[in-house]
Amino acid sequence: MKKSVLFFAAVLCALQGFARNEVSQISVNYPITPVPFTSVKVDDGFWNARLQASRDVTIPLAFRKSEETGRIDNFVRAAHPSADNKLPQYQYDDSDVYKVIEGAAYSLQTYPDKRLERYVDSLITLIVAAQEADGYLYTARTCNPTKIHPGTGKTRWEGEEGGSHELYCFGHLAEAAVAYWQATGKRALLDATIRFADCICREVGPNPGQAMVIPGHQGIELAMVKLYLATGKKEYLDEVRYFIDYRGKTKTKWEYIQSHKPVADQTEVVGHAVRAMYLYSGVADLAALTGDENYIHIIDRLWDNIANNKLYITGGIGATANGEAFGKNYELPNETAYNETCAAIGLTFLNQRLFLLHGESKYIDMLERTLYNGLLSGVSVEGNSFFYPNPLACHGGYERSEWFGCACCPSNICRFIPSLPGYVYAVKDKTVYANLFLSNRATLDVAGKQVVLSQQTGYPYDGDIAFTVEKTGQKAFDLAIRIPGWVKNKPVPSDLYTYADNERPSYEVRVNGQPVKGDEAKGYLHLNRQWKKGDKVSVHFDMPVRTVKANPQVKADNGMVCFERGPIVYCAETADNPKGVFTYALPKRPHVEQTYPTNLFGGKQVGIRVAAQHLSLDGEGYVKTERDHLTLVPYHLWDHRGAKQMKVWFPQGTKEIEAVE
Numbered sequence: 001m002k003k004s005v006l007f008f009a010a011v012l013c014a015l016q017g018f019a020r021n022e023v024s025q026i027s028v029n030y031p032i033t034p035v036p037f038t039s040v041k042v043d044d045g046f047w048n049a050r051l052q053a054s055r056d057v058t059i060p061l062a063f064r065k066s067e068e069t070g071r072i073d074n075f076v077r078a079a080h081p082s083a084d085n086k087l088p089q090y091q092y093d094d095s096d097v098y099k100v101i102e103g104a105a106y107s108l109q110t111y112p113d114k115r116l117e118r119y120v121d122s123l124i125t126l127i128v129a130a131q132e133a134d135g136y137l138y139t140a141r142t143c144n145p146t147k148i149h150p151g152t153g154k155t156r157w158e159g160e161e162g163g164s165h166e167l168y169c170f171g172h173l174a175e176a177a178v179a180y181w182q183a184t185g186k187r188a189l190l191d192a193t194i195r196f197a198d199c200i201c202r203e204v205g206p207n208p209g210q211a212m213v214i215p216g217h218q219g220i221e222l223a224m225v226k227l228y229l230a231t232g233k234k235e236y237l238d239e240v241r242y243f244i245d246y247r248g249k250t251k252t253k254w255e256y257i258q259s260h261k262p263v264a265d266q267t268e269v270v271g272h273a274v275r276a277m278y279l280y281s282g283v284a285d286l287a288a289l290t291g292d293e294n295y296i297h298i299i300d301r302l303w304d305n306i307a308n309n310k311l312y313i314t315g316g317i318g319a320t321a322n323g324e325a326f327g328k329n330y331e332l333p334n335e336t337a338y339n340e341t342c343a344a345i346g347l348t349f350l351n352q353r354l355f356l357l358h359g360e361s362k363y364i365d366m367l368e369r370t371l372y373n374g375l376l377s378g379v380s381v382e383g384n385s386f387f388y389p390n391p392l393a394c395h396g397g398y399e400r401s402e403w404f405g406c407a408c409c410p411s412n413i414c415r416f417i418p419s420l421p422g423y424v425y426a427v428k429d430k431t432v433y434a435n436l437f438l439s440n441r442a443t444l445d446v447a448g449k450q451v452v453l454s455q456q457t458g459y460p461y462d463g464d465i466a467f468t469v470e471k472t473g474q475k476a477f478d479l480a481i482r483i484p485g486w487v488k489n490k491p492v493p494s495d496l497y498t499y500a501d502n503e504r505p506s507y508e509v510r511v512n513g514q515p516v517k518g519d520e521a522k523g524y525l526h527l528n529r530q531w532k533k534g535d536k537v538s539v540h541f542d543m544p545v546r547t548v549k550a551n552p553q554v555k556a557d558n559g560m561v562c563f564e565r566g567p568i569v570y571c572a573e574t575a576d577n578p579k580g581v582f583t584y585a586l587p588k589r590p591h592v593e594q595t596y597p598t599n600l601f602g603g604k605q606v607g608i609r610v611a612a613q614h615l616s617l618d619g620e621g622y623v624k625t626e627r628d629h630l631t632l633v634p635y636h637l638w639d640h641r642g643a644k645q646m647k648v649w650f651p652q653g654t655k656e657i658e659a660v661e
């Protein structure tokens, strides 16, 4: 049944393409439909500041940096090719501009801004002018016909598998174009993208006369799906299938780009973490569009490998700077952890898609862990500086930067933050999934009828959430509330991390003040009833401070614990612990002295103070211990008070004291 519905939807789409407002950020062909961010009006104590910083600071800053670093001029030079033209710094510089346009488009959909729109229109004029007559659009090659950029290869596509990023740049162009068309109805960038897509379909593929290469940096797969949904052109979907099915079967066999073996034979996530996440998100889209369960099995298996073996407690992925890559199973070093901000965003894309396929809360649990920790750490509260790697320990000297030569992370933040409200709700038939908890008012389409729901909460620092049913066009529906793993004593959906204390938090749900039991299935509490306007659902999650330990196979965390409260992972910094953070050990049963509200960073946070032993050397060189305490703040807020020491995991007990020195 499911397959035939999917097939029908695909056929319908192929015939006409979806209307502008029907193409959600993610393919509409999943069994579960995400509620678009434009339908979720956020007014939240935690997120307002982040969303506003994205609009007022991050996106304008990224456009300014794109100008200052010549990324915009690259398009001007490509429109007027000359032997005198200098080449772009990096062959993929175009992609940053596209990602910022995508972010601006999302922002415009919620907050119309004529000045911003005029500015983006002016950029689009430059971009379109840089396109070659047959649709090819890649400034690194076009701007100077006599000089070959060292990253590109002599002719089109020749360098693709080695890093030219021609198809990658197209992918970000397509995402920007679809987003801008949705936001404004303007087609100039979309039409240019279609011309480039047609050029790719003509020139890249398995047929005689075509370049048989697969994308050297993935991302085009999920982007081409969006373009397929926007246009209904089936050849775009065929091209995506080619990109995925031929990976591992072309000339370059390389773990770094996940072409070491065919995707169908991949069982372990390896190589460049961002590439892997974009690829598997594309595979999920293809699975949803084709109903082919083989694709689903592939990504299920690979996701299991992340959950069981390769995930940091912060929800980050990519253990090593060497190739910005995954490490071996359980190889999760803290100080040298790479955890690229883009990889956290990519993992969020993958988890959202797997949830839309399977309807299980474990994917959103992981998404939430990444979001509030290893992803959000990638951008400062003010929105004006960024981490590329997000390590879990630091001896000082590492700070967020305003921009990077390779600026993938800031430009990815530009597009991710404004799209956040799109992760809050999802709908399947008459089931409404409440996935993220933040204050908002949402208009939902439930089986063709309108339901308006509001949420009030102080999450993530407070475990009370109040839902109000404000409109019931659809009276009978099933409100499925995610019961986070951390409430059920399971920090992650595997044995990679477990709680080290004896806390047993629980939760309670009331409808109009009366406690209800409800049925729990796949991690959701289902409240299936006849609703009326004004009905209130109050959810209470106990939110004690928890200590977490890692699987003993994670050598880097042996004998150590870290602290969490709700979805927030904590760290200690020198700013609160002037003796440094590397000279502390915790007692066998860490004692939380207090939690306390802080407003250090322009918002309300909860800090933690725990009893600890401070270790130092006495005059004769013997280790001296004294009773002390450690103060901890949310990990995502680290490095707002200078580039000093930071640490997430702390040794515990006597054995580890020796290791501390």
Ligand SMILES: [Zn+2]
Residues within 6 Å of the ligand: 340, 341, 342, 343, 388, 407, 408, 409, 410, 412
């Ligand atoms: Zn990045």
